[in-house]
Amino acid sequence: SQELEQSPQSLIVQEGKNLTINCTSSKTLYGLYWYKQKYGEGLIFLMMLQKGGEEKSHEKITAKLDEKKQQSSLHITASQPSHAGIYLCGAARNLIQGAQKLVFGQGTRLTINP
Amino acid sequence: GAGVSQTPSNKVTEKGKYVELRCDPISGHTALYWYRQSLGQGPEFLIYFQGTGAADDSGLPNDRFFAVRPEGSVSTLKIQRTERGDSAVYLCASSYGAGKNEQFFGPGTRLTVL
Numbered sequence: 529s530q531e532l533e534q535s536p537q538s539l540i541v542q543e544g545k546n547l548t549i550n551c552t553s554s555k556t557l558y559g560l561y562w563y564k565q566k567y568g569e570g571l572i573f574l575m576m577l578q579k580g581g582e583e584k585s586h587e588k589i590t591a592k593l594d595e596k597k598q599q600s601s602l603h604i605t606a607s608q609p610s611h612a613g614i615y616l617c618g619a620a621r622n623l624i625q626g627a628q629k630l631v632f633g634q635g636t637r638l639t640i641n642p
Numbered sequence: 643g644a645g646v647s648q649t650p651s652n653k654v655t656e657k658g659k660y661v662e663l664r665c666d667p668i669s670g671h672t673a674l675y676w677y678r679q680s681l682g683q684g685p686e687f688l689i690y691f692q693g694t695g696a697a698d699d700s701g702l703p704n705d706r707f708f709a710v711r712p713e714g715s716v717s718t719l720k721i722q723r724t725e726r727g728d729s730a731v732y733l734c735a736s737s738y739g740a741g742k743n744e745q746f747f748g749p750g751t752r753l754t755v756l
Contacts, residue, residue, distance in 0.1 A: 532684070561744075561745075563747070568749070568750075568752075569749050569750075570645075570646070570733060570747035570748050570749045570750055571685070571733070571735075571747040572747075573744050573745075573746070573747075576744060616684050616685075618684070618685075623690055623697065623698045624697055624698055627673060627690055627692060627697060627698070629675065629687040629690060629698070629701070630675075630677075630685070630687065630745060631687070632684025632685050632686070633684050634682065634683050634684050635682075635683070635684050
């Protein structure tokens with residue numbers, strides 16, 4: 529099983545609707561990153577959450593971290609076609625020399641219908 | 643400034659051949675990471691460089707995979723005796739330093755082994 533599970537794996541919503549993507553970790557979360565990916569492109573950084581209860585917003589996207597539940601959620605308000613893509617959550621895991629690698633979920637594919 | 647660049651964008655090779663994938667990190671970024679993303683999955687960590695040295699190569703799947711970063715900037719991922727299972731998108735990321743820093747991803751190299 530995956531260390532990070534995202535749900536749903538695929539989501540189709542009508543333009544203008546709200547939606548939520550969840551990310552659950554089987555291990556303690558010390559830092560959680562959200563990225564967006566479009567086909568043929570690299571990952572675009574959205575937000576980084578580091579403290580339990582932390583919530584960050586950027587434009588119409590809000591992310592929250594619940595350390596106790598080892599979960600994070602990404603919420604999009606009034607979705608637009610530009611929000612379509614694959615959303616990936618990544619948990620920070622320590623490497624040597626203070627570095628961190630990212631362990632990713634399998635991604636959530638978001639489609640916005642006009 | 644320029645982001646992380648990767649060349650080639652696509653590489654098709656035959657089973658058993660040797661390939662090199664190149665990554666140009668953002669200028670001034672000392673930390674460099676390689677990840678591999680299979681179809682429908684999130685990226686998986688391969689190797690991390692701090693400066694010129696491979697600080698952690700625990701994600702490399704076997705000894706056919708090797709990476710270098712001789713001058714602490716450009717990195718090359720080398721795959722010997724390629725197998726069909728090596729087909730994936732290889733992503734490079736860089737960050738300003740180790741630790742809790744955002745990793746900036748390149749567009750990736752799509753490797754297809756026939």
